[in-house]
Amino acid sequence: MHDGIHLDRAGVPAATICTDHFVNTGQATATVWGVPEYPVIYMPHPLSKLSDEGILAQAQSLAGQIVRVLQTGRYIQRIGKTGRPGKAGQRGQEKVK
Numbered sequence: 001m002h003d004g005i006h007l008d009r010a011g012v013p014a015a016t017i018c019t020d021h022f023v024n025t026g027q028a029t030a031t032v033w034g035v036p037e038y039p040v041i042y043m044p045h046p047l048s049k050l051s052d053e054g055i056l057a058q059a060q061s062l063a064g065q066i067v068r069v070l071q072t073g074r075y076i077q078r079i080g081k082t083g084r085p086g087k088a089g090q091r092g093q094e095k096v097k
Contacts, residue, residue, distance in 0.1 A: 001029040005038060015069040017062065019045035039069045 004016035018026050020042045030038040043058055050058065 001026045001038070001040065002033070004040075005030065005033050005035055008038075013070045015039075015041060015066040017041045017043060017066070019043055019047060021045035039072070041065045041069065 001016055001018065004014040007014040016026075016039070018040055022045075023042060026040050026042075027036070030036050030040070041062055043062060047055065047058070
C-alpha cells in the first residue's frame with residue numbers, strides 16, 4: 001500500500017494488490033497517508049498454500065482489474081512546502097469478491 005501510494009505520487013502508475021486479510025490495514029494506511037479512497041485490488045488470503053498453477057490463476061483473474069486501475073489515470077498528490085500531503089485525490093477501490 002505504502003509503495004503504491006508513493007509510486008503514484010512520484011508519477012509512476014501503480015496497482016496495489018493485497019490479500020483480503022489486510023483490508024483494514026490497507027484502508028488505515030491509505031487514510032494515514034491522506035488518500036482514503038486509494039484503489040486497492042484485494043484477493044483471497046492466504047497465498048502461501050497455492051500451487052504455481054493456483055498463483056497463475058489468481059494473476060489471470062486479477063489482470064483486468066489491474067489494467068482498469070492503471071488506465072484510470074494515476075493518482076496525483078500535491079506536496080506542499082512543508083513536505084506533507086495536500087488534499088487527497090479520488091479514485092475508486094477495486095475489490096475481488
